Amino acid sequence: MNMKIIVTGGAGFIGSNFVRYVGRERPDWQIVVYDKLTYAGNRLNIAGLSEDRVKLVVADICDEASIDAAVADCDAVVHFAAESHNDNSLHSPRPFIDTNIVGTYQILQAVRKHGKRLHHISTDEVYGDLALDDPAKFNPETPYNPSSPYSSTKASSDLLVRAWVRSFGIQATISNCSNNYGPYQHVEKFIPRQITEILEGRRPKLYGTGENVRDWIHTEDHSSGVLTILENGKNGETYLIGADGERNNKDVIELILEIMGKDPHDYEHVEDRPGHDLRYAIDASKLYGELGWRPKYTDFRAGLSETIDWYKQNSDWWQPQKDSTEAKYQEIGR
Ligand code: NAD
Ligand code: TDX
Numbered sequence: 001m002n003m004k005i006i007v008t009g010g011a012g013f014i015g016s017n018f019v020r021y022v023g024r025e026r027p028d029w030q031i032v033v034y035d036k037l038t039y040a041g042n043r044l045n046i047a048g049l050s051e052d053r054v055k056l057v058v059a060d061i062c063d064e065a066s067i068d069a070a071v072a073d074c075d076a077v078v079h080f081a082a083e084s085h086n087d088n089s090l091h092s093p094r095p096f097i098d099t100n101i102v103g104t105y106q107i108l109q110a111v112r113k114h115g116k117r118l119h120h121i122s123t124d125e126v127y128g129d130l131a132l133d134d135p136a137k138f139n140p141e142t143p144y145n146p147s148s149p150y151s152s153t154k155a156s157s158d159l160l161v162r163a164w165v166r167s168f169g170i171q172a173t174i175s176n177c178s179n180n181y182g183p184y185q186h187v188e189k190f191i192p193r194q195i196t197e198i199l200e201g202r203r204p205k206l207y208g209t210g211e212n213v214r215d216w217i218h219t220e221d222h223s224s225g226v227l228t229i230l231e232n233g234k235n236g237e238t239y240l241i242g243a244d245g246e247r248n249n250k251d252v253i254e255l256i257l258e259i260m261g262k263d264p265h266d267y268e269h270v271e272d273r274p275g276h277d278l279r280y281a282i283d284a285s286k287l288y289g290e291l292g293w294r295p296k297y298t299d300f301r302a303g304l305s306e307t308i309d310w311y312k313q314n315s316d317w318w319q320p321q322k323d324s325t326e327a328k329y330q331e332i333g334r
Contacts, residue, residue: 004030004074005230008061008107009081011035013185014121014219016045018080021223023049034070036060038095039324040084044317045184061103064110071110076117078230079107082154085188086125089150090274091332100153101160108164111172118172119230120161124215124240125151126176129277132213137283138176140238147275158238165236173233175226177241178282181303182219183310187318188325190214190249191304194256194267195311196318204257207334208272210250213279217243218297225284228293242282243295252304259305270334 005022009015010033019031031054035041046054059066061081071077081103083089083096104120111118127138128145144159146152164170181191194204225241233239247255254264287293297303311318 002028003076004032006032006034006070006074006077008034008077008079009041011037011041011043011045011056012080012084013040013045013189014180014222015080016184017182017219018078018223018226019046019049019054021220022227023054025227029053031055032057032070032074034059034061034067035081038083039321040186042184042317062098062106064106067106068110068113071107071116072114074116076119076230077107077111078119078121078226079104080121082121083150085186086148086150087188087273087332087334089148089153093149096149096153100150101156104157104160108160108170112164112168112170116171118161118170119226119233120158120172120174121226122158122174122176123151123154124176124178124242124280124282125277126155126158127280130279130281132211132279134279137281138240139283140240140286147277162236171235173229173235174238175229175241176238177222177225178215178217178243178245178280180219180222181216182307183314184317185219186325187321188328191252191256191307192311192318193325194253195260195308196322198257198260198262199311199315200322204253204267205270205329205334206249206253206267207270208276210253210269211248211278212276213246213248213281214252215242215281216245216247216252216300217241217295218303221295221297224296225287225293228287228291232291234290239287239291240282240284241287242284243298245300246279246281247300255301255304256308259301259308273334
């Protein structure tokens, strides 16, 4: 079926990778990228896509009139737009309340009014963290227990979606994904920060002891999971997306250094993040079993090498954000 979808946050990291993915996989679909172009959004992320099929609307999801008009004119909304960085949320939480909670509320009101389908993008961080030796992983029944201003606003947005499904009968699904990596990720985030520090001739920065575990998934696999749920997910359901990619931060930094031909131990320990979640791990068996989804990027080293090559070849893309990002880190001592 031909669809016209709105991708909120489609000029950010994961949203723009999703736009490119859908552009390739569903050549008949129309895509409206609805994005405020904050510091994290970048027109270049969707450059080169056919203007007949991909249109950019620069607007805020909190703007009731703009989001209402956009939603009225589409078949479905895939909602990626968010303030997404934990460290920023610890120092200026307010934009997280506005975009992640109030913005999601405005989208819910618009899809309710116009009877449109919504897929809401969320994170595994809503579940809090796990002990290193906990045999259980996060699953759709795990109670919400967020730690940071970022994750608590994402948890709030998920709860709003669930309430709008139950109370107002909107058509919506939710996905909670683990840590993404791949091209077009802002250099404030862990993997691109380290790659670009090395490319700038500086040492990577490890928070605390580096024993914290993240469950890495290539952003292309996140995209295929979202498209699968958008097309085949059951109304009102939550699906976890993950690809069994658990690694601790220390191992990831050492692997990046090794792939880039450096001494694997040549990194700095910097001050830890307050409230730093210890471990995330996803049980994606519902998505595998009910919807038949499978990840393609199962070799982390290969996916990471490709990502490193992308940053090596695209310094024009990341250089303009690098100095201001490091200046922010300098201010907070990390
Ligand atoms: P990002 O910060 O790279 O991009 C966010 C995008 O949203 C930007 O283009 C920004 O301009 C836009 N935006 C922000 N506020 C807006 C507003 N008020 N109105 C319209 N647009 C606005 O984020 P990302 O890492 O690509 O994350 C995308 C989504 O995926 C988020 O919902 C995030 O919570 C979720 N998620 C991220 C990860 C991860 O590893 N990065 C993992 C799981 C889930
Ligand atoms: O320089 C660094 N050194 C470091 O050790 C940075 C930037 C991070 N870290 C650590 C903190 C985390 O344990 O690396 C890990 C990953 O950090 P981030 O990239 O900031 O990601 P995280 O806080 O895990 O959250 C990410 O995954 C879940 C995304 O930013 C969220 O949007 C998503 O919901």
